[in-house]
């Protein structure tokens with residue numbers, strides 16, 4: 246199959262319409278078989294649950310071309326599980342986890358020509374999503390839903406590639422205690438839009454959100470979890486019930502311990518401790534690991550010793566190992582790589 250003629254190495258993180266997508270519908274209490282279609286348009290009622298009460302959730306994962314030319318997906322079973330949890334919390338029907346993985350693989354296969362080649366630095370971003378599609382006017386869950394999967398080739402999430410970012414501590418909160426911060430609900434991202442626009446206007450790449458109850462603990466950013474490295478080389482990552490359980494972060498914890506022999510602490514992280522860390526990074530499917538060089542809190546700057554030119558040494562090792570596993574250069578733990 247011939248690849249599309251794209252400038253693969255210079256892609257940004259944006260949507261590009263690809264050839265095929267997956268669509269399944271839930272009606273009368275059951276999912277239909279779902280189809281791969283060329284139709285990129287969604288037609289729903291003007292009063293659809295998603296439009297009135299934001300009943301929608303999504304996932305994000307990536308497919309890669311490995312060194313030996315296979316197309317692989319990184320841990321899609323983890324996304325299936327997280328999406329099922331999102332659906333349960335939002336009173337939406339679960340799309341069966343095994344069928345989810347199958348549908349993701351089918352969609353990637355159908356868009357083979359759009360999977361960036363090995364070595365380009367790009368990947369195929371996969372976006373499964375579900376929404377309430379029938380009319381809802383009283384506040385209640387919809388009865389009908391659509392589950393779709395779109396794919397789009399992407400480059401780095403942050404402009405400038407691997408250069409350390411400057412971020413700010415947000416004055417806004419992202420998720421409430423006992424709310425929906427731990428699931429991938431569209432509403433969490435709607436909540437973060439004003440905060441990210443504000444941060445960008447002020448010249449920052451992202452927001453560091455603190456825990457809304459006490460505003461003393463580090464939570465996450467709008468689209469990635471935090472990972473810190475202490476001056477004595479320990480990996481520290483925030484634990485909280487109101488952050489998204491990042492699959493990248495959970496994978497990095499394993500990589501740090503099992504591949505790099507590092508000590509890892511997953512625990513509450515006080516904002517007051519941040520100034521003492523040696524390295525900081527944002528981790529996620531889109532962000533991969535993006536280094537943070539500086540955090541600004543109302544004019545007060547925290548500058549990490551790793552500086553503004555390159556990743557710190559431990560984050561670099563984590564990055565190399567994780568991406569090496571994803572691209573088939575380093576042997577993966579069992580079950581991490583799904584070959585399409």
Ligand code: PLP
Pocket residue numbers: 305465466467468469470489490491492493494528529530531
């Ligand atoms: N946190 C938020 C708010 C996100 O949107 C994402 C992206 O999915 C992550 C963290 C990282 O999660 P993952 O590593 O599973 O992509």
Ligand code: COI
Pocket residue numbers: 304305306467468469529530531532
């Ligand atoms: C992802 O990393 O997959 C996300 O969904 C984050 C989003 C900011 C693009």
